[in-house]
Amino acid sequence: MHIMEGYLPASHALAWGAISAPFVIYGARRITHLVREKPEVKLLLGASGAFVFVLSALKIPSVTGSCSHPTGTGLSSVLFGPTVTAVLGTIVLLFQALLLAHGGLTTLGANVFSMAIVGPFVAYFLYRGIMRAGLGLSIAVFFAACFGDLATYITTALQLAIAFPDPVGGVSGAAAKFLGVFAFTQIPLAISEGLLTVVVVNLLQKYSRRELSLLNILSPKAA
C-alpha cells in the first residue's frame, strides 16, 4: 500500500496531506488525554504501536505470486479507536519513508489516509457493529482487522486510479487494474492479520483484563 516517493502528482500529494492532517492532529490530542486520564494503559498503547511495527514489516507471499504486508492497525483501532491509530500508523509510515525508502514524504498524506485512517475507521465501525449485534469479541476483532486491512489496500488502489486514469478506461479502468495488483494479493494476508489480531486479543483477555475494562472492551463488571 506504500505509494512510492514522488509517485503522486503534487496537487494530489498536497490534497491527501490536507485531508489526513486533521485526523492525526486530533488523534495526538486524544493520546495526550488518554495518557493523562488512564496512565495504566500507556504500555498497552506502546505495545499496540509495536504491533503495527511488526506486521507492517512482514512481507508475506500471497497466492497471486506476489508479496505484500499486513497493516497491524486493527488492534489499536479496536482498543483505542481510529484517530489514536492514525498517529501510530503515521509514526510507522514516517519511519519507513525516512529509513527504508518505502513510501515517501510527498506521498505520506496519501499513505496515512489509506493505512492509518480508512483502515482503522473501517475496523473500528465493524468492531462496534459486530459487538452490538452480539456476535462476540473474537468474531468482531477478526472481521475488524481483516476488513480494515483490505480497506487500506482498496483505498491505495483508488488513490492511484484517481491520479493515473487509464487512457482508455478512465478512472474506473485504472481502478480495476490497480485493484488487480492489490486486492486479490491482500485477501490471504488480511485473513492472517485477522487471525493474529484475535490471538493478541485472546492473550489480552487472559493477562490484561484490567486494561481491557478501562478501555471498555470488557464491561467493568466482567473485569
Add this chain to the structure above:
Amino acid sequence: MNKNIVMLLAVVALAILPLVIHHGGDAEFGGADGQAEALITEIQPDYQPWFNSIWEPPSGEIESLLFALQAALGAGLVGFYFGRRSAAPKNAEPAPRTMAEHAQH
C-alpha cells in the same frame, strides 16, 4: 490457548501455501507496491516522479537489516508487554471469572 495455536498455524499455512502453489518458479513474489509502480509507468509512460527519497538503503542487505530491525523492535516491545503482564497477575487484584467462564466450569 489451543485455539491460539491453531490460529497461528493457519497463519503459517497461509504464508506457505503460495510457495507450494507456485512451486517451480512460475511466480517471482515481487512486491505489490513495485507492481503498482510498474503499472503507473504503463498507464502514463511519460510520468516522472518529481521527488526522490532523501535517503535510500544502499543495498538489499541494508534494507533487509532495517526491516528486520523494525520487526524486532515491534516484537520486542509486544513481548516485553506480555512478559510484564503475565508475570504480574499475582500483584494485581484477582480477576473474577466472567459469566462465560462460569458456564464452562
